[in-house]
Amino acid sequence: MEERQLQDVARLEPLVGLLAVVALRLLQMKGLARTEPNRPALEVVPALYVEVLQRYKKVKAGAQWTVGQFFRELAKLGGFLGRKGDGEPGWITIWRGWDLLQWLVRGAVLRGELSP
Secondary structure: OHHHOOOOHHHHHHHHHHHHHHHHHHHHHHHHHHHOOOOEHHHOOOHHHHHHHHHHOOOOOOOOOEHHHHHHHHHHHOOOOOOOOOOOOOHHHHHHHHHHHHHHHHHHHHHOOOOO
16 A cells, blocks of 8 residues: 555545455465365466466466465565475565566456456
8 A cells, every 4th residue: 555655535445445355365365275275276266367377487287276376376476485494475475476466467468368
């Protein structure tokens, strides 16, 4: 929100509402990555997002990611290194990964490679 630098309440309120929904989805995904890490990612995340992230990571076409794999790769997209002693990714890292994934999805759709 701070990056948007909005000062007018009429513009801030819709942004807060939208970002609250996104934050809730990320919170749900993080919970599922912990409790059900082997659940197929396509049951939780839109197929378009999984496909774009897999293409970006140069994963073999048709690979079936789990929620745990998707979440970890999303965090890596945001700068998480994923070393043995690093622990779990933080919210800022997850948010950065999600933000970059949004741009990648938009670019793929605009380029005509994928349909929304």
